[in-house]
Amino acid sequence: MHSIVCEDVWMVYRSMFSEKVALSGVDLKIPKNKIFGLLGPNGAGKTTLISLMATLLRQTKGRIEVLGYDAIKDLKEIRKRINIASGNPNLIWSLTVYENLRYYSLLYGLNDRKVVEQLIKEFELEEFRNVEFNRLSTGNKQKLILARAFVNDPELVFLDEPTKGLDPPVAKRLREKIQSLQKDLGITVVLTTHYMSEAEMLCDRIAFINRGKIVAEGTKEELKRMLKMRDKITIEVDAKVPEMKLDGVFMVERDGNLLSFYVDSAESRLWDLAKEVAKFGRIKNISVKEVDLEDVFNELAK
Numbered sequence: 001m002h003s004i005v006c007e008d009v010w011m012v013y014r015s016m017f018s019e020k021v022a023l024s025g026v027d028l029k030i031p032k033n034k035i036f037g038l039l040g041p042n043g044a045g046k047t048t049l050i051s052l053m054a055t056l057l058r059q060t061k062g063r064i065e066v067l068g069y070d071a072i073k074d075l076k077e078i079r080k081r082i083n084i085a086s087g088n089p090n091l092i093w094s095l096t097v098y099e100n101l102r103y104y105s106l107l108y109g110l111n112d113r114k115v116v117e118q119l120i121k122e123f124e125l126e127e128f129r130n131v132e133f134n135r136l137s138t139g140n141k142q143k144l145i146l147a148r149a150f151v152n153d154p155e156l157v158f159l160d161e162p163t164k165g166l167d168p169p170v171a172k173r174l175r176e177k178i179q180s181l182q183k184d185l186g187i188t189v190v191l192t193t194h195y196m197s198e199a200e201m202l203c204d205r206i207a208f209i210n211r212g213k214i215v216a217e218g219t220k221e222e223l224k225r226m227l228k229m230r231d232k233i234t235i236e237v238d239a240k241v242p243e244m245k246l247d248g249v250f251m252v253e254r255d256g257n258l259l260s261f262y263v264d265s266a267e268s269r270l271w272d273l274a275k276e277v278a279k280f281g282r283i284k285n286i287s288v289k290e291v292d293l294e295d296v297f298n299e300l301a302k
């Protein structure tokens with residue numbers, strides 16, 4: 001059973017003078033009651049995709065099903081059952097910890113102070129209950145943002161870069177919290193991150209997103225197996241080589257006269273690649289190296 005199904009999802013941001021394609025043909029299935037990670041560099045489309053799944057935006061094309069409901073037609077049904085927390089602090093800055101949680105639970109029509117008290121306790125915010133949001137430390141702000149995402153007892157929680165900007169020990173505690181909450185409550189968590197280690201620690205399945213496309217998806221082990229096979233061919237050439245599309249090339253990276261091609265198999269692609277590059281200049285050097293998950297992600301995140 002899946003919590004979320006995306007079929008050929010496109011998102012184009014349109015303004016008077018420009019168009020920006022943020023997602024192009026995303027197909028994705030997110031299983032129930034697990035932690036799913038959406039991993040990718042800045043500008044990849046993570047926030048856009050999570051916002052569509054959380055019904056905060058409407059896709060330009062394609063279908064999104066959340067908990068069995070259509071994200072456009074059954075938006076109200078979905079909103080009751082989900083919640084979202086973003087790493088960009090966005091609570092009401094002049095309200096205290098208690099007031100913020102109370103305010104948001106009232107927005108959900110829940111007039112139960114017990115829930116607020118439980119959340120304050122669960123997120124270890126007792127000491128700060130009467131402190132205004134803007135006076136909290138970044139770590140406590142993040143805790144409060146996370147706490148707020150649980151006011152309506154959601155089945156599905158979206159976390160958009162939950163540990164962004166936190167010191168490593170604070171980030172670590174928050175990750176542990178996310179992990180234990182997911183286990184205890186048996187909910188589905190979809191989180192975005194650009195930290196490989198965060199995805200590795202928390203997520204049962206991971207999708208890599210880059211330039212609006214899902215480029216790989218699977219369990220950590222599957223991804224490693226899949227990506228391990230990929231080789232990096234670096235070619236040094238004495239001229240500028242235009243962009244090209246070649247079979248089996250997963251990604252191209254440019255650094256001056258150095259071109260790096262991430263390929264499924266160096267053995268089968270090297271000859272064609274070298275031939276193609278040689279059309280534009282003289283090849284000075286070629287090197288081949290096997291890449292691992294961390295490598296691929298570091299390249300994606302550049």
Ligand SMILES: Nc1ncnc2c1ncn2[C@@H]1O[C@H](COP(=O)(O)OP(=O)(O)O)[C@@H](O)[C@H]1O
Binds near residue numbers: 020043048
């Ligand atoms: N409201 C918007 N209007 C126009 N372009 C946008 C808007 N929001 C995001 N974008 C663009 O869409 C792309 C994806 O952005 P986003 O989903 O925020 O990526 P990420 O969360 O992975 O950093 C980026 O190129 C970004 O500049």
Ligand SMILES: [Mg+2]
Binds near residue numbers: 046048160
């Ligand atoms: Mg984002």
